[in-house]
Amino acid sequence: MFDLTTLFLLMCALGAGAWFWHAQGIRERALAAVVRHCRQEGVELLDDTVAFARFGLERDLRGRRRLGRRYRFEFTVTGERRHHGEVVMFGPRVGGIRLDAYAVETSPEAQQDLNKEAVREPGKVVMLDQWRRERS
Template sequence: MNDILLFLITISIIAFWWYGSQSKELTIIEAKRLCGLDNLQFLDQTVEQQKLWITRSKQGNLCFCRSYTFEFTTTGEQRYQGRILVVGGKITKSELDVYRIHD
């Protein structure tokens, strides 16, 4: 019985880590896409997970909700933040701070 419980806990930890990694990769791709749309520079080539909580998806299933931030710039002078929300492995919201456009 203890072996089965230990096995299930191990599998749960691995699954949690794997889905978190997939979510982060998806978010990096979205951040690069957002920056590319407005001709912005995606800084540090990474995103940072800010929050993690359990919520319900649109279908009513329990799932993890992850909030990520990333930084971008228009000229390399000043950093601005962007935010991406991932619910159940799908991007549900993305936004960029207001930024200055330089000619």
């Protein structure tokens, strides 16, 4: 019925299937983390997906090297340009999310208000976060 070779091949196939299923679960967790992060940053995740980039040694928040998966994704601020981002996963835990630098678009009215304040008080540094809180 079953010899050792058949049993070994069956176990290898089951192991590969389990590893693939586990990897898909990690990818889904990475996608959920990226969706939350993009919502917090006020950017739009494009294609609603993350793509596996590599599996290898990655640095965690403490600077130690650990085995991790790196996924890449794209996002947009204005809908015109695509920007890249990466998420590192250490098993089911998020190791970090990095977004490429992007320009923050402001409305023409907000830009005029900012210019008026700069003319009124020359040399004053305007903190963008404080300015946004005052205007919202």
